Amino acid sequence: AMYWAEKVAAQKDDPELAAQFAELAKALAASEKTILTELAEVQGVAVDIHGYYHPDMGRVEEVMRPSPTLNAIIDG
Structure with a gap:
């Protein structure tokens, strides 16, 4: 990005x-270093999205956007 x-x-x-x-x-x-650190911290960690065919979309969004710093910049 x-x-x-x-x-x-x-x-x-x-x-x-x-x-x-x-x-x-x-x-x-x-914020590059902070964002990269936040993304690296979640790599390789299994997550439960509360379903396979019909996952909890709120949980999916949370898991797919793991960097609060990047999210704040993009949403801002």
Whole structure:
């Protein structure tokens, strides 16, 4: 996400879009180590999503978004 945001911020075709993504790229770069640590901490850990064919979607979302730092940046 960080590299993608940096590339969109660097493009010259749409200055407004570039400005929006510059902020995102800056926030992601500033939090890179924290985000990577949060993601690494959950690797290889089995999780229960409360079902196979019909899992608990709230639990699935929680498991699929393991970095509170990244979530805050993306949701912000």
